[in-house]
Amino acid sequence: xxxxxxxxxxxxxxxxxxxxxxxxxxxxxxxxxxxxxxxxxxxxxxxxxxxxxxxxxxxxxxxxxxxxxxxxxxxxxxxxxxxxxxxxxxxxxxxxxxxxxxxxxxxxxxxxxxxxxxxxxxxxxxxxxxxxxxxxxxxxxxxxxxxxxxxxxxxxxxxxxxxxxxxxxxxxxxxxxxxxxxxxxxxxxxxxxxxxxxxxxxxxxxxxxxxxxxxxxxxxxxxxxxxxxxxxxxxxxxxxxxxxxxxxxxxxxxxxxxxxxxxxxxxxxxxxxxxxxxxxxxxxxxxxxxxxxxxxxxxxxxxxxxxxxxxxxxxxxxxxxxxxxxxxxxxxxxxxxxxxxxxxxxxxxxxxxxxxxxxxxxxxxxxxxxxxxxxxxxxxxxxxxxxxxxxxxxxxxxxxxxxxxxxxxxxxxxxxxxxxxxxxxxxxxxxxxxxxxxxxxxxxxxxxxxxxxxxxxxxxxxxxxxxxxxxxxxxxxxxxxxxxxxxxxxxxxxxxxxxxxxxxxxxxxxxxxxxxxxxxxxxxxxxxxxxxxxxxxxxxxxxxxxxxxxxxxxxx
Numbered sequence: 001x002x003x004x005x006x007x008x009x010x011x012x013x014x015x016x017x018x019x020x021x022x023x024x025x026x027x028x029x030x031x032x033x034x035x036x037x038x039x040x041x042x043x044x045x046x047x048x049x050x051x052x053x054x055x056x057x058x059x060x061x062x063x064x065x066x067x068x069x070x071x072x073x074x075x076x077x078x079x080x081x082x083x084x085x086x087x088x089x090x091x092x093x094x095x096x097x098x099x100x101x102x103x104x105x106x107x108x109x110x111x112x113x114x115x116x117x118x119x120x121x122x123x124x125x126x127x128x129x130x131x132x133x134x135x136x137x138x139x140x141x142x143x144x145x146x147x148x149x150x151x152x153x154x155x156x157x158x159x160x161x162x163x164x165x166x167x168x169x170x171x172x173x174x175x176x177x178x179x180x181x182x183x184x185x186x187x188x189x190x191x192x193x194x195x196x197x198x199x200x201x202x203x204x205x206x207x208x209x210x211x212x213x214x215x216x217x218x219x220x221x222x223x224x225x226x227x228x229x230x231x232x233x234x235x236x237x238x239x240x241x242x243x244x245x246x247x248x249x250x251x252x253x254x255x256x257x258x259x260x261x262x263x264x265x266x267x268x269x270x271x272x273x274x275x276x277x278x279x280x281x282x283x284x285x286x287x288x289x290x291x292x293x294x295x296x297x298x299x300x301x302x303x304x305x306x307x308x309x310x311x312x313x314x315x316x317x318x319x320x321x322x323x324x325x326x327x328x329x330x331x332x333x334x335x336x337x338x339x340x341x342x343x344x345x346x347x348x349x350x351x352x353x354x355x356x357x358x359x360x361x362x363x364x365x366x367x368x369x370x371x372x373x374x375x376x377x378x379x380x381x382x383x384x385x386x387x388x389x390x391x392x393x394x395x396x397x398x399x400x401x402x403x404x405x406x407x408x409x410x411x412x413x414x415x416x417x418x419x420x421x422x423x424x425x426x427x428x429x430x431x432x433x434x435x436x437x438x439x440x441x442x443x444x445x446x447x448x449x450x451x452x453x454x455x456x457x458x459x460x461x462x463x464x465x466x467x468x469x470x471x472x473x474x475x476x477x478x479x480x481x482x483x484x485x486x487x488x489x490x491x492x493x494x495x496x497x498x499x500x501x502x503x504x505x506x507x508x509x510x511x512x513x514x515x516x517x518x519x520x521x522x523x524x525x526x527x528x529x530x531x532x533x534x535x536x537x538x539x540x541x542x543x544x545x546x547x548x549x550x551x552x553x554x555x556x
Contacts, residue, residue, distance in 0.1 A: 010041075010148035013215075013298055014156040014174035018190025020051070022180045022219040027264055027291060028155050029057035030278045033099035034295035035153055036106045037278075043151040044108045047075060047169045048159050049122050052111030057274040058097030068095050069114045076112030076122050082139050083130055090143060099279045107151070127165065140172050141207050153298060162194065170198040172205070176302070177212065178294075179244075180219045180264070183233045188240055191216070195244070213302065214244035217294060218259065220266040234259050248302040258304060261369055262297070264290045289365035308373045308461075321356035322420075324471070328399065329424055336414035336426035339404055343412040347429035347439075347478030349447060351383065353455050354422040358468040360459075364396040367417050370461035371401070374454055378553055379446050380430055381407075383454045384415050384423070409433060421462050423455070429478070438485045439476075439498075441530060441538065442556055445546045448474065448525040449518070452507075453551070456514050466512030474525050475504040484533035496533035503529050519547050 015028040028044065035042040046054040055065040073081075073093045081088045096105040112118055130136040147154045158169035170177060177198060179191040195214050202212050218237055221230060238245075238255040245255040267287055277287040278295075293307060300306040329352055340348055362370070368386070371394070375382040387393055387405060394403035400418040407413070411433065415425040430447070431438045455472055480501040505528040507521050514521070523543050530536045549556040 010043075010151045010153055011175040011301065012144060012148060012154045012156060012173050013176045013178050014158050014169045015178045015180065016158045016170055016191065016194065017160055017180040017219070018187055018194065019182075020160050022182055022187070023264060024160075024180050024219075025054055025157050026057065026274065027178075027180065027217070027219070027294065028157050029054060029274070030276055030287070030291040031295040031298060032106045032155055033058075033276055033278050034292060035299055036104040037100045038295075038299060039104060040152045040299060041150070042106055043147055043154045044106060045075065045147075045154065045156050046109065046111040047165060047173075048157045049076060049111045049165055050159060052114075053274075054157050055095065055097070055108055055110055057276060058099060058106065058108070059274070061099045061276065061279060062097040065095060065097060065108075066114070069110045072110065072113065074110035074112035076118070076125065078143070079125055079130065079136070080121060082136065083125075083134050087139075090146065099276060127168070137172065137205075140168060144173055161190075167201070170194055171201045174198075174212065175210065176215055176298075178215045178217060178298075179241075180217050182218070182220050188237075192240070211247075213247050214241070215248075215297065215302065216241040216244050218263040221263040221290075234263075249304050253304060261293050261307075261373075264294070288363050289369050292366055293369065323356070324352070324354045324422060328418070328422065332402075332414070332416045332424045333426070335404075336424075339406070339414055340412050340426065340428060343406060343410050343428065345410065345412055345428040345432055345478075347432055347482070348426050348476070349429060350475040350477065351425040351451050351472070352423065352475075353470055353472035354420070355459060355464060355468050355470050358421060358459065358462075358464045360419070360421040360462050360464060362419050362421075362462055364401050364419070367401050367419065367462075368394055368396075370458060371417055374457035374461055376450050376454055376457070378550060379443075379450060379555055381405075381411065381413055381427070383425055383427070383447075383450055384417075384458070385413060417458075421459060421464070423458065429476075435485070437482050439479065439482050439529070439533070440486055441484060441526075441536075442486055442546055444476075444526055444529060445522060445538075445543060446550050446555060448522045449547050449550045451525070452514060452518060452521055456511055459511060464511060466510065468511045469508065470511065471506065471508045472525075473504060473506045475502060476529055477502045479503065479532070484530065484536055496536055498532050500532045503532055505529065518551075519543050522547055 015024050017024045025048065032042050032044050044054055046052050055069055059065050072095055073088055078088055078090060078093065090109065093109045095108050095110065097108060098105055112122065127136065156169050156173055159165045177195055179195060181187040181191050199212050202209055234256065238259055242255050245258055249255065249258055265287060278291050296307040371384050372386040375384050375386060385405065392403065392405040394401045400416065402416045405413040411428055413427045417423050430443050431440050451474060452472065455470060459468055459470065478501065479498045482498050484496045505525045507524050509517060509521060523540065527537065530538065546556045
């Protein structure tokens with residue numbers, strides 16, 4: 001992990017693939033667009049001189065870039081000017097694209113002035129001679145230093161294979177090599193060989209460098225259509241690139257954990273032209289979410305924990321509040337109660353939460369990734385559990401995603417999540433698998449704590465900031481005739497009995513206040529439930545102990 005305590009100079013990420021056709025340039029363009037959306041200053045430099053055209057990806061959002069390239073100098077022009085004994089100010093090369101509006105530009109230095117003569121000028125460059133006679137190495141270092149002083153992130157689109165130009169991109173310029181590869185030995189072995197050589201040669205440069213890191217990214221992933229084969233290859237990737245991942249993944253994570261999210265799927269829908277799926281998302285694509293993960297990783301300087309928390313995005317809040325769609329809740333409630341009845345269980349905990357002011361609009365694949373990362377695996381089946389088997393895995397709908405899980409022990413879980421972050425869940429009571437006709441006060445406190453923390457993790461992962469307001473409702477049902485007890489012991493002689501069958505509680509809070517108010521919010525959710533059991537209450541110290549233990553990964 002590249003950790004810093006204050007704003008640092010920018011970092012250079014070279015996107016490299018040993019062979020073409022892996023979507024390298026497309027990945028770079030989409031990552032750049034997302035970084036700009038998150039208000040980061042980003043520079044793209046097109047060093048793929050023989051197959052140039054990175055600006056084409058932005059022509060749809062900023063028409064005229066192709067024409068602008070004809071009049072603007074680029075890399076070939078900078079190097080030719082240097083070879084002729086004078087230098088062009090690289091700032092004169094900049095063109096700007098606006099994938100998300102004028103406030104969030106992507107700066108681009110193209111391969112050079114296009115049109116007649118570009119190919120001849122490019123092919124006339126003798127890089128070996130220029131390094132030996134024109135001090136090209138020092139000039140490239142000068143450009144690099146000026147770029148990282150100006151921009152938060154510099155993205156280099158490199159030539160494939162092993163070439164002099166590729167050496168500039170993989171040895172002289174980068175802090176991190178983004179290695180895109182596919183399921184072939186040539187592709188994997190090629191990027192490993194280049195990475196090995198780049199580290200060796202970079203250590204010999206007469207310039208100060210930190211250790212070159214690698215960010216291996218499987219491309220053209222087929223897990224949507226060939227699930228078993230893709231899983232087998234994921235294990236191969238984890239083994240082959242293990243050392244590179246372990247340079248930056250946190251303790252307790254494995255390369256295989258990372259590869260469950262860090263991959264770029266092949267989606268034929270986006271194979272026509274030069275699209276930007278992150279700008280024009282489609283339900284048929286997993287690309288938007290894949291680029292989102294890669295962009296988060298780059299934005300956070302390879303901090304995988306921050307990627308999982310989703311904290312790099314700061315979406316604005318709405319100026320006008322919206323209401324929760326009651327009809328949407330009722331549709332899922334009816335279906336979930338039918339599933340619960342089929343399972344033979346009577347008791348349930350229902351959770352509904354939404355934000356009236358968060359400006360969230362996420363595609364289904366991004367919802368799935370966020371839901372998977374938000375789940376808290378401390379107590380039994382987590383709320384919003386994501387399973388990968390064919391019967392229980394979530395599926396996409398026009399509104400978002402839905403999961404229905406019938407456990408082998410007759411347990412039942414149902415949850416749904418919309419593109420706007422509205423969440424519905426119904427799950428059977430943990431108590432019914434341990435002691436029928438009981439409600440465990442400590443288990444209900446634990447579940448309420450988990451609900452609030454899951455809510456926060458989910459919204460943060462969807463891009464909500466601290467000013468996001470949340471309304472969260474919990475309903476317990478199937479209570480009539482149950483006794484209030486504890487998970488490990490009976491608490492009262494005669495045991496308080498409920499004559500009510502349902503009870504509902506609701507809280508509202510800002511995400512920024514959750515940590516401070518967590519115990520109080522848990523108490524507000526649980527107290528109406530406990531009171532129907534012959535006026536039972538618990539002291540704040542009991543809530544404090546159970547909540548604190550859960551936050552620390554312990555069940556009281």
